Amino acid sequence: MTVLAKLHTDNVSITYPLKNGEEITAVSGFNMTVNEGEFVCIVGPSGCGKSTMLGAIAGIQHVSNGKIYLNGQPIKGTGRDRGVVFQQASLFPWRTSLENVVYGLELAGVPKNERMAKGRELLKLVGLEAFEHHYPNQLSGGMQQRVNVARALAIEPSLMLLDEPLGALDAQTREFMQLELLRIWKETKQTIIFVTHDIGEAVYLSDRVVVMTARPGTVCETVDIHLPRPRPLEIKRSPEFLEYEKHIWGLIVSEKEREKQRMKIITL
């Protein structure tokens, strides 16, 4: 029996037009498969095309060549089958936590009682049941991101896409949110693709880490993370964890070095 991949990117290339009429290739020949229920992180040197690739999967970024398949169907634009969370919690300041969480359900015409019940259930899932009447400016950065996650989950997406969602948080809150994300992932059994700059974060969260080359970004190596779950934070100090970190760090340093050499040749 063939198991259908949740997501498959087939030789995806993405270019941006420049003002001088030329174009810049951000992503080139990107192939990745993500299976149902997996937690996959994408890392790579700055500017390698991580956000561009995630944007393409979200359907907000035009793909120049190749195709992206979600549940076997080609992605043709944005859709309610994908929940997206960005680095900055983009909540409506005039809406309470609960009203923010249920926004997508409101647009979809879900009756008020039903959507409020669903919203409360999700606020409970992200640990904010006591904050349903609070406005975003009454919440910490970590709490705002929890509301954001709850809002993305409300539409019951088939796939969650998170672009540096913890990037704006202080180190302590970030670690706590990593634990929380794993708990939420386990409870919801979602499939997650997560972009991060932080190699330790990627190793801690992932079933697999996709390491990208320098721009034009393609897959340099996919690293399977065989650390047991559940993963207490202390696992970050284990020799196995440090070995994964060192290996991925090595790949990224080589890519940065390669890019530096290439730039030297271009400017010679």
Ligand SMILES: Nc1ncnc2c1ncn2[C@@H]1O[C@H](COP(=O)(O)OP(=O)(O)OP(=O)(O)O)[C@@H](O)[C@H]1O
């Ligand atoms: N709108 C745009 N127009 C032209 N070039 C762009 C545009 N957006 C991104 N790029 C270029 O495409 C490349 C990939 O950008 P992208 O933001 O996807 O990289 P990234 O890996 O997410 O970066 P970072 O790690 O710094 O967040 C970069 O070289 C960037 O300068």
